[in-house]
Amino acid sequence: MNEMRKPVTAVSPATLARMIAVVGEKNAITDKEKQTPYLVEFRALWTGHTPVVLRPGSTSEVSELLKIASETSTAIIPQGGNTGLVGGQIPHNGEIVLSLNRMDKIREVDPISNTITCEAGVTLQRAREAAANAGRLYPQLLPSEGSCTIGGNLSTNAGGTAALTHGVARSHALGLEVVLADGRVLNNLNKLKKDNTGYDLKNLFIGAEGTLGVITAAVLRLVPRPKSVETAWAAIPSVQASVDLLGLAAERTAGGVTSFEIMAREGIDIVLKHSAGTRDPLATKSPYSVLIELSSQRPEGLRDSMEQILAEGLGKGLVLDATICESVEQAKAFWRIRELFGEMQGREGGSIKHDVSVPVANIPAFIEEGNAAARKLIPGCRPMPFGHVGDGNIHYNITQPVGADKTEYLKRWDDMNDTIYKIVLKYGGSVSAEHGVGIVKRDYLPKIKDPVAYELMKTLKRTLDPKGILNPGKVL
Ligand SMILES: Cc1cc2nc3c(=O)[nH]c(=O)nc-3n(C[C@H](O)[C@H](O)[C@H](O)COP(=O)(O)OP(=O)(O)OC[C@H]3O[C@@H](n4cnc5c(N)ncnc54)[C@H](O)[C@@H]3O)c2cc1C
Structure with missing residues (x-):
C-alpha cells in the first residue's frame, strides 16, 4: 500500500477557532470517540486522525471554511458517507475533515424535466426514494446506498x-454547485441536457x-420507472459463457439488460457459509454463476424474453441450469448473495483486491491469466472474481490460502497488484x-x-487548488 504524504501545514489553534465559529460548536466534533x-x-484498513470534523449546514458555510483554509494553507478532506474504498476520504495526516452529511436537503424533484x-x-x-415517490427512477445503484452520498458518488464517479x-x-x-479551493462558489446548477456554452x-x-x-x-x-423487472440466476460453465450469454441477452432485449453480474463458485460458497439466511439458488454447482436483471417500460412480455434467453443459452451450452425469480423477495435473496x-471474503482471512476493467471481449483471457499468475505467485491463494460483465469491470479479489497467516499474506499486496495490473x-x-x-x-x-494526460491533471490541480489544500496526497 502507498505511503502517506505530509499535510500542507499543521493547523494552528487560531485557525481552528475561526473554522469552528463558522459552523458553531455543536457542529464541530473534537471528541475522539465521536x-x-x-x-x-x-x-x-485505515484509521485517520484530525483535530476537528466540521459539519457545515450550507454552501455559504462551506465557502467561508474554504476561504479560511486557503488563507491559512490548511488541508481539508471532503467527506460524504465514508464508504469510499481507496482511502480518499480519510485524514491520514491530521487534516481537517469537512463532512457534508448535514447538507442533506432534497431541493427539488421535477418530474416534467426529469x-x-x-x-x-x-x-x-434517499435520492432514489424521492425519485420513486415522484414516479421516477434515479438509476445509480450501489450496495452502499444507505450510507454513501450524492457528493461522494459524483466525486468518485461511482459505477x-x-x-x-x-x-x-x-x-x-446535469449540473453542479461546487465550492472552489479559494471559497468561490461555482454555480452550475442547471437542468440542461444541451448546453454548449464552452467547456463542460x-x-x-x-x-x-x-x-x-x-x-x-x-x-x-x-428516468421513467420500469413497468416490469425479471431477475434470474444461471449456472454457467465458464467466464467465456458469461460474455456470450450477455451478448445473447443484449440482442434479445434491445437495451433491457439492466444488470449482468458474474460470481465465481468458491466465492458463492463463502457467502453461503458465513451469512445466515442465504441459500444456494440452484442445486447445480458450476464454476461460475451469473445474476441477470432485465427491465422494461412494457408491463408484459419480459418474462418471455428471459425464458427465451435462458432456453437459447441452454441450447448453446452457455447455461447449465437456471431459475427465474417468482417474487420480489426471491430477487432480493439472490441480490443479497451478490x-x-x-x-464475506474477509471472513476467510486476508483478501487482496483489484477493481479493474478490460474490454468485455478480453474478460475471459484476463481472468484465466490472472488466476494462473496469482496461483504462481502465492500457491494456494484463492482467486474469486466477481462483478459487472457488461462494463468489463471485474472485482478481482484473491483470498488467502486456507490456514495461511493473514498478516504475512497481506504483506504480498503490492506484489500481487503488480502481477495482476x-x-x-x-x-x-x-x-x-x-x-x-x-x-x-x-x-x-x-x-x-x-504522460500528457498526467501532466494535464497536475496542471489542473495547480490551477484550481494552487495551495494544495484539497485532499492533499490523494490521486496525484
Ligand atoms: C459495501 C460497499 C459496496 C460498494 N459498492 C460499490 C459499487 O458497486 N460501485 C462503486 O462504484 N462503489 C462502490 N462502493 C464504494 C463507495 O460506496 C463509493 O465510492 C461511493 O460513491 C462513495 O460515496 P461516499 O459518500 O461514501 O464518499 P466518501 O467515502 O465519503 O468519499 C469518497 C471520495 O469522495 C470525496 N468526496 C466525498 N464527498 C465529496 C464532496 N461533496 N465534494 C468533493 N469530494 C467529496 C472524498 O474526499 C473521497 O475522496 C462500495 C462501498 C461499500 C462499502
Whole structure:
C-alpha cells in the first residue's frame, strides 16, 4: 500500500477557532470517540486522525471554511458517507475533515424535466426514494446506498450494478454547485441536457475525489420507472459463457439488460457459509454463476424474453441450469448473495483486491491469466472474481490460502497488484474501474497514464487548488 504524504501545514489553534465559529460548536466534533465514524474506513484498513470534523449546514458555510483554509494553507478532506474504498476520504495526516452529511436537503424533484436537485450529503437511498415517490427512477445503484452520498458518488464517479444500462455517476449529472479551493462558489446548477456554452466544467469535479473542489449540490437526471423487472440466476460453465450469454441477452432485449453480474463458485460458497439466511439458488454447482436483471417500460412480455434467453443459452451450452425469480423477495435473496460477495471474503482471512476493467471481449483471457499468475505467485491463494460483465469491470479479489497467516499474506499486496495490473494493462484495461485512485492507486498513475494526460491533471490541480489544500496526497 502507498505511503502517506505530509499535510500542507499543521493547523494552528487560531485557525481552528475561526473554522469552528463558522459552523458553531455543536457542529464541530473534537471528541475522539465521536470522531470515530469519520476516521475509520469501512473495512478498518485505515484509521485517520484530525483535530476537528466540521459539519457545515450550507454552501455559504462551506465557502467561508474554504476561504479560511486557503488563507491559512490548511488541508481539508471532503467527506460524504465514508464508504469510499481507496482511502480518499480519510485524514491520514491530521487534516481537517469537512463532512457534508448535514447538507442533506432534497431541493427539488421535477418530474416534467426529469430531474432531482440534491445537496451533496443526501444519501443515495434517499435520492432514489424521492425519485420513486415522484414516479421516477434515479438509476445509480450501489450496495452502499444507505450510507454513501450524492457528493461522494459524483466525486468518485461511482459505477455499481445498473451502469450497464444507465451509465456511471457522470452520466446522471446535469449540473453542479461546487465550492472552489479559494471559497468561490461555482454555480452550475442547471437542468440542461444541451448546453454548449464552452467547456463542460462540471466534468472536472466528477471523479476528482475531492481534490479540485467541494461539491455542495447537484442536479441529477431521472428516468421513467420500469413497468416490469425479471431477475434470474444461471449456472454457467465458464467466464467465456458469461460474455456470450450477455451478448445473447443484449440482442434479445434491445437495451433491457439492466444488470449482468458474474460470481465465481468458491466465492458463492463463502457467502453461503458465513451469512445466515442465504441459500444456494440452484442445486447445480458450476464454476461460475451469473445474476441477470432485465427491465422494461412494457408491463408484459419480459418474462418471455428471459425464458427465451435462458432456453437459447441452454441450447448453446452457455447455461447449465437456471431459475427465474417468482417474487420480489426471491430477487432480493439472490441480490443479497451478490452484495455480500466481496465482504464475506474477509471472513476467510486476508483478501487482496483489484477493481479493474478490460474490454468485455478480453474478460475471459484476463481472468484465466490472472488466476494462473496469482496461483504462481502465492500457491494456494484463492482467486474469486466477481462483478459487472457488461462494463468489463471485474472485482478481482484473491483470498488467502486456507490456514495461511493473514498478516504475512497481506504483506504480498503490492506484489500481487503488480502481477495482476500487468495483465490488465496488457489487455487494454484500467487499474481503477469504479472505486477511484485515492491513496491506493496514486503511485501507479505516473506509470500507466499517458504522460500528457498526467501532466494535464497536475496542471489542473495547480490551477484550481494552487495551495494544495484539497485532499492533499490523494490521486496525484
Ligand atoms: C459495501 C460497499 C459496496 C460498494 N459498492 C460499490 C459499487 O458497486 N460501485 C462503486 O462504484 N462503489 C462502490 N462502493 C464504494 C463507495 O460506496 C463509493 O465510492 C461511493 O460513491 C462513495 O460515496 P461516499 O459518500 O461514501 O464518499 P466518501 O467515502 O465519503 O468519499 C469518497 C471520495 O469522495 C470525496 N468526496 C466525498 N464527498 C465529496 C464532496 N461533496 N465534494 C468533493 N469530494 C467529496 C472524498 O474526499 C473521497 O475522496 C462500495 C462501498 C461499500 C462499502
